[in-house]
Amino acid sequence: MADFPFDIVGFDLDGTLIDTSADLVGATNHALELAGRPLLDRAAVMTMVGRGARHMLEQALEASGGYDEALMARIYPALLDWYRDHVSDHSRPFPGMIEALDALAARGVVLGIVTNKFEYLAVKLIAELGLDRRFATIIGGDTMGKGNAKPSALPLREMIRRCGGGRAAFVGDSIFDTLAARNAGVPSIAVSFGFLSQPVAELGADAVIDSYAELVPALERLGVVELPA
Numbered sequence: 001m002a003d004f005p006f007d008i009v010g011f012d013l014d015g016t017l018i019d020t021s022a023d024l025v026g027a028t029n030h031a032l033e034l035a036g037r038p039l040l041d042r043a044a045v046m047t048m049v050g051r052g053a054r055h056m057l058e059q060a061l062e063a064s065g066g067y068d069e070a071l072m073a074r075i076y077p078a079l080l081d082w083y084r085d086h087v088s089d090h091s092r093p094f095p096g097m098i099e100a101l102d103a104l105a106a107r108g109v110v111l112g113i114v115t116n117k118f119e120y121l122a123v124k125l126i127a128e129l130g131l132d133r134r135f136a137t138i139i140g141g142d143t144m145g146k147g148n149a150k151p152s153a154l155p156l157r158e159m160i161r162r163c164g165g166g167r168a169a170f171v172g173d174s175i176f177d178t179l180a181a182r183n184a185g186v187p188s189i190a191v192s193f194g195f196l197s198q199p200v201a202e203l204g205a206d207a208v209i210d211s212y213a214e215l216v217p218a219l220e221r222l223g224v225v226e227l228p229a
C-alpha cells in the first residue's frame with residue numbers, strides 16, 4: 001500500500017461524488033415557477049450544471065423563454081435560498097463512492113473537494129450527508145475569489161496545498177474539471193455516470209471510469225504512466 005502513486009485525490013462534487021440532480025432540478029424549477037416560466041426536465045437541467053448556480057439559472061432562463069436580467073436579479077436569490085434549505089433532500093452518493101473513499105483512505109490518501117458550488121452550500125451538503133470528516137478541505141467556486149473557479153488552476157492548487165502537498169489526481173464529470181486539472185498540471189479521471197453535457201470521451205481526461213469500483217485501479221494505472229520507474 002505504501003507505493004500507491006498518489007498522496008492526494010481531489011473530487012468534483014455535483015455529478016461526481018454526489019447525485020445532486022433532484023435538488024438542483026428542484027431549485028431551478030422553483031425559480032422558473034416564480035418567473036412564470038415553463039419548468040425544465042432533469043436531462044435539460046443536468047446539461048446546465050458545472051459552472052455554478054448563476055450559470056445554471058442563466059441557461060435555464062434562456063431555455064425557457066429567454067434571458068432577462070431583471071428577472072434574473074429577482075429569482076437568483078430565491079433559487080439560492082431554496083437550494084440552501086433543500087440541499088440534501090434527495091442528494092445521495094453515487095453507488096460505490098463511500099467504499100472507494102474508504103479504499104483510498106486505507107492507502108493513506110488525503111481527500112479534498114473542489115466544486116463550482118458556493119463553498120457554504122458544498123459544506124452544508126457534505127455535512128448533512130455525514131461525509132465531512134472524510135475530506136481535508138472543501139473549496140467552492142467562490143473560495144478563491146471572483147473569476148477563480150474551475151477551470152482556473154487556482155482552486156485545485158489550493159486544495160493540494162491544504163491537503164499537505166504531494167502527488168495529486170482529480171476526478172470530475174465536466175470539461176471544467178478536466179481543464180482545471182490540466183491547468184494545474186494534475187492528471188484527471190472523468191466519471192461517465194455524471195452530469196455530462198458532452199460525450200465523456202470528449203472531456204480530455206487521462207482516464208474514464210464507469211463506476212466507483214474502477215477508481216482505485218484507474219489511479220494505479222495512471223500512476224504507472226505518470227511516474228515511470
Ligand SMILES: O=C(O)COP(=O)(O)O
Pocket residue numbers: 012013014015048049050051052053056114115116117118174
Ligand atoms: O454547481 C455547479 O454548477 C457545479 O458544481 P460541481 O463543480 O461540483 O460540479
Ligand SMILES: [Mg+2]
Pocket residue numbers: 012013014015016049050172173174194195
Ligand atoms: Mg460536476
